[in-house]
Amino acid sequence: MEVKAPTPQIPPAVWTEFKDLQEWEKYHQERPEGDKHSAVFEQATEGLFHFPGGFIVTTVADAFLNWARKSSVWPVTFGLACCAIEMMATFASRFDVERLGMVPWASPRHSDLMIVSGTVSIKMAPMLKRIYDQMPDPKWAVSMGSCANSGGPFRHGYHVVKGVDRVIPVDVYVPGCPPPPESLLNGLLLLQEQIAHFRTTGKRATPNPKID
Amino acid sequence: MTPDAARALCQERLGVPATGEGMALVLTVPVERWAETGRFAKDTLGCLYMSFSTAVDWKDQGLEVLARVENLDAPFSVTMKTRLPAGETRCPSLVSVWRGADWMERECYDMFGIQFEGHPDLRRILLPQDWEGHPLLKSYAVDTPHPPYR
Numbered sequence: 001m002e003v004k005a006p007t008p009q010i011p012p013a014v015w016t017e018f019k020d021l022q023e024w025e026k027y028h029q030e031r032p033e034g035d036k037h038s039a040v041f042e043q044a045t046e047g048l049f050h051f052p053g054g055f056i057v058t059t060v061a062d063a064f065l066n067w068a069r070k071s072s073v074w075p076v077t078f079g080l081a082c083c084a085i086e087m088m089a090t091f092a093s094r095f096d097v098e099r100l101g102m103v104p105w106a107s108p109r110h111s112d113l114m115i116v117s118g119t120v121s122i123k124m125a126p127m128l129k130r131i132y133d134q135m136p137d138p139k140w141a142v143s144m145g146s147c148a149n150s151g152g153p154f155r156h157g158y159h160v161v162k163g164v165d166r167v168i169p170v171d172v173y174v175p176g177c178p179p180p181p182e183s184l185l186n187g188l189l190l191l192q193e194q195i196a197h198f199r200t201t202g203k204r205a206t207p208n209p210k211i212d
Numbered sequence: 213m214t215p216d217a218a219r220a221l222c223q224e225r226l227g228v229p230a231t232g233e234g235m236a237l238v239l240t241v242p243v244e245r246w247a248e249t250g251r252f253a254k255d256t257l258g259c260l261y262m263s264f265s266t267a268v269d270w271k272d273q274g275l276e277v278l279a280r281v282e283n284l285d286a287p288f289s290v291t292m293k294t295r296l297p298a299g300e301t302r303c304p305s306l307v308s309v310w311r312g313a314d315w316m317e318r319e320c321y322d323m324f325g326i327q328f329e330g331h332p333d334l335r336r337i338l339l340p341q342d343w344e345g346h347p348l349l350k351s352y353a354v355d356t357p358h359p360p361y362r
Contacts, residue, residue, distance in 0.1 A: 123340050125361050156354050158347035159339065161361045 024150075024163070031169035062198075069112075070195040071101040073140070073188075076111035078131065081118025083145040083178040090181040090188075097188060108134040113191070114168070115184075119147035119154055120161040132168045138198065142187055143170040146177045153177070215288040218257050226252050235288045243277075243294045247304040247330075250279070253290050254309050259283045262312035267324040269350045274298040275324060279306060279313070296326075305330040323348035 048054040079087060090097055091104045105111050108131045120128060132141065143164050146152030151162040161167060171194060174187035213221075215235050222230040222239060226249065232238035241249045253259045259281035268276040275296045282289040296303060305328035306313040317328045318337040325346035328334055336343060345352050 122358055122361050158352065158356065166361055 027162075027166045029165050029167065029169045031171070066196050066198050069138070069198060070192040072103075073101060073113045073192065073195065074103050074105045074111045075113040075115050075142075076108045076131065076135065077104045077106050078108075078114055078128075079117050080120065080124070081145075081147065083117035083147070086178045086181055086184060087115055087117045087144065090184045095181045095185055097185065100188065100192065102188065108132075109136065111135050112138070113140045113142065115142045115144050116148040116164045116168075116170075117144040117178075119152070120164050120167065121159045122161055123159065125161050125167045128164070129167050140171045140191060140195070141168050142172045142174060142184075142191060144174045144184060144187070145179055146175065149173050149175065213258060213283070213286045213288075215286075218283075218286075218288055218290075221256055225256055230290075232291065237288055237290045238293065239290060240293045240295075243296055243300075243303060246277070246292070246294050247306065247309070249292050250281075250306045250309040253281050253292065257283060257290060258285060259290050262306075262310035262316070263289070265306065265313055265316035265320060267320050267326055267348075269324065269348065270295075271350050272298055274300065275326060277303050277320070277326060279316075281310070301325055302327045302329055304328070307331055322346070325349065 045058055049058045079085075089095060091102075102113070108114075112135070114132055114135065116128070132139070141164075143149050147154060147160075148164045151157075151160050154160040155162055164170060172187045172191045174184055176183050179187075215237065218237060219230045222228055222237070226239070226241075228239055228241055228245075228249075230237040230239055239249055239253070261282045261284050263280040263282050265277070265279040267278070270276055273295075276293060277296065278291060278293045280289060280291045294303070303326050305317055307317065307328075308330060314332070315337060317326075317331055318334060320326050321328060321331075321334055322336045322338050323346055335341065339347070345356065347356075
């Protein structure tokens with residue numbers, strides 16, 4: 001007797017439903033053009049840039065300031081969930097982000113970078129926003145792991161924020177559940193690439209084709 | 213006290229047969245006898261340790277409140293169950309028997325909306341105080357919006 005194997009039924013791909021994407025576009029937080037920068041300073045640098053020969057001064061200053069910025073990105077120690085263990089591993093001696101100038105600092109007022117490592121609950125979101133607001137400009141945010149990117153496996157839970165980009169603007173998303181230290185390290189290197197294109201006037205750089 | 217002696221005591225003093233197998237005794241009582249059963253389990257059966265208290269939502273058959281208490285000197289534990297009528301959310305509190313029931317019942321109120329009568333401080337414990345609804349009820353819809361974060 002011939003036994004017929006059952007035909008496997010493949011469920012439709014999830015990306016055929018665009019509801020989530022539309023929802024993301026609706027609630028996504030964009031970083032404002034020019035965070036908190038001095039208008040007077042911007043006018044002065046613009047004037048200097050358009051002065052004959054002045055562009056040399058501004059571009060050299062940009063390059064120098066960006067080098068300084070990207071070489072001393074201090075992440076605030078902000079661990080939310082199990083991703084924080086991988087974040088600690090990244091800070092520790094084996095992966096050692098301190099060689100990139102990143103010192104995990106326990107005060108938001110001295111930090112430039114927030115690594116959101118873990119699930120953000122609705123109760124936690126105002127505190128996260130508050131800590132982010134305490135950081136001085138210019139500041140950056142890295143969303144680490146599926147939970148911070150989109151809610152992850154807890155997306156449909158009753159208390160989970162569906163992605164930290166609904167609370168704060170995010171510069172680099174690191175995928176994974178949790179991302180290994182190598183992955184986070186790659187994200188931090190990409191962030192340094194972004195910072196290298198930051199302009200003195202306080203405005204964000206034009207999208208970098210290598211990264212964005 | 214052995215589990216069998218505890219079963220005999222339940223039948224004799226309380227008039228409720230203890231179901232369940234072996235060391236895990238289950239007492240199913242009506243809601244009017246809930247506090248009395250708690251006092252019985254503590255004083256007569258010696259269950260001094262309040263393990264947990266929670267609830268189950270059986271939709272139109274009402275909510276079921278249950279509490280598990282343990283006797284740490286003898287090898288048995290007692291799970292007390294009571295069924296609230298459909299639409300009813302009031303239940304006597306066990307805080308006067310076990311102090312440990314305080315936060316358990318607050319969590320139960322937080323998640324299921326059960327009003328424990330006689331509880332000294334019944335307010336939300338895990339969710340923010342301004343939260344609307346009780347999320348572990350079956351009637352709480354998936355993806356209930358909570359502006360501005362979801």
